Amino acid sequence: MTERKRVFSGVQPTGNVHIGNYIGAFRNWVSMQEDFDCIYNVVDLHAMTTPYDPAAFRSERINMARSVLASGVDAERSLLYFQSDVPHHAELAWILSTITGIGQLERMTQYKEKSDRAGQNLGLLSYPVLMAADILLYKVHAVPVGDDQTQHLELTRDVAERFNHRFTEVFPIPERITPEIGARVMSLQDPFSKMSKSDPNEKSRILLDDAPEAILKKVKSAVTDSDRYVRYDWEEKAGISNLLELFSIFSGRSIESLVEEYHEAGYGAFKIAAAEAIAEGLAPVRERMGSIEDGDVMKIMAAGAEVAREKAEQEMISIRAAVGLG
Numbered sequence: 322m323t324e325r326k327r328v329f330s331g332v333q334p335t336g337n338v339h340i341g342n343y344i345g346a347f348r349n350w351v352s353m354q355e356d357f358d359c360i361y362n363v364v365d366l367h368a369m370t371t372p373y374d375p376a377a378f379r380s381e382r383i384n385m386a387r388s389v390l391a392s393g394v395d396a397e398r399s400l401l402y403f404q405s406d407v408p409h410h411a412e413l414a415w416i417l418s419t420i421t422g423i424g425q426l427e428r429m430t431q432y433k434e435k436s437d438r439a440g441q442n443l444g445l446l447s448y449p450v451l452m453a454a455d456i457l458l459y460k461v462h463a464v465p466v467g468d469d470q471t472q473h474l475e476l477t478r479d480v481a482e483r484f485n486h487r488f489t490e491v492f493p494i495p496e497r498i499t500p501e502i503g504a505r506v507m508s509l510q511d512p513f514s515k516m517s518k519s520d521p522n523e524k525s526r527i528l529l530d531d532a533p534e535a536i537l538k539k540v541k542s543a544v545t546d547s548d549r550y551v552r553y554d555w556e557e558k559a560g561i562s563n564l565l566e567l568f569s570i571f572s573g574r575s576i577e578s579l580v581e582e583y584h585e586a587g588y589g590a591f592k593i594a595a596a597e598a599i600a601e602g603l604a605p606v607r608e609r610m611g612s613i614e615d616g617d618v619m620k621i622m623a624a625g626a627e628v629a630r631e632k633a634e635q636e637m638i639s640i641r642a643a644v645g646l647g
């Protein structure tokens with residue numbers, strides 16, 4: 322039997338898990354379980370690079386793990402754990418930091434944005450090095466993420482190439498896997514910025530456990546344009562195009578068939594139908610969110626970490642040897 326290719330991805334445990342996370346990342350994580358050897362992380366060490374409340378952190382971490390499980394990641398088939406439970410991530414990040422230029426890190430757009438907002442710290446600057454370590458630790462081939470992670474993935478590939486060149490050919494160069502539609506779900510209140518966990522306006526995002534009435538309210542108040550025809554056109558009609566993508570993803574219908582049906586229906590009717598499709602598509606996730614207990618999550622994460630520590634230790638042997646350690 323040929324070995325299955327490996328996949329790694331991660332999500333930060335900060336509240337407000339939204340349908341952008343689900344569409345850009347989790348949905349792909351779930352579908353890749355069929356054909357790949359999948360490793361998924363709640364990347365709590367990454368979340369510590371911007372101000373956070375330690376008292377709330379524990380429940381944030383558990384809630385994020387619950388959201389990943391509720392989205393359909395199956396701990397029997399995929400390895401799921403908290404990043405901080407496996408010290409090898411931090412060890413490899415240190416090694417990789419010695420071959421990463423500070424200039425390249427300072428040019429990362431997420432660093433610039435976050436340091437403007439939250440202040441600078443060394444962890445925030447080296448965030449992409451830790452992310453490269455997450456991915457390279459397991460010598461993975463593919464990384465399912467949303468569009469906003471493109472620059473981080475490029476840095477990971479650069480670091481892998483540099484390592485292979487400087488030391489020994491240890492790392493495969495990982496590919497980014499991004500969905501064809503939904504790689505960047507936009508805010509419902511501003512279709513020119515991405516839907517985000519940190520947007521102060523709650524109406525900008527649909528949460529994974531929003532009730533159908535809440536979804537309807539948010540979709541009804543979504544910012545569109547002053548025209549009245551439904552068309553898929555990101556230049557002229559970003560708000561409508563965003564809703565069309567969501568409608569298509571959650572209903573399984575093509576964008577063309579939706580445009581054909583709703584072209585002249587008026588925005589009001591279109592929004593109601595879109596909200597219903599989103600609510601229906603999310604119903605199984607919402608139900609599972611309500612039924613997975615904290616204790617179950619903790620057990621799954623502890624078991625995952627145990628397996629991962631062994632796997633990671635095995636993987637580190639060739640990496641340490643390459644750099645003259647061990």
Ligand code: AMP
Binds near residue numbers: 343507516
């Ligand atoms: P984060 O919330 O930054 O931890 O992101 C977790 C995953 O969700 C990453 O793979 C992101 O690329 C993805 N993601 C976050 N926001 C969006 C969005 N608005 N559209 C599509 N994917 C997203």
Ligand code: TRP
Binds near residue numbers: 329331456464
């Ligand atoms: N930076 C990613 C985000 O904000 C999270 C992340 C950390 C990640 N390590 C990773 C994603 C490794 C993919 C692979 O979404």
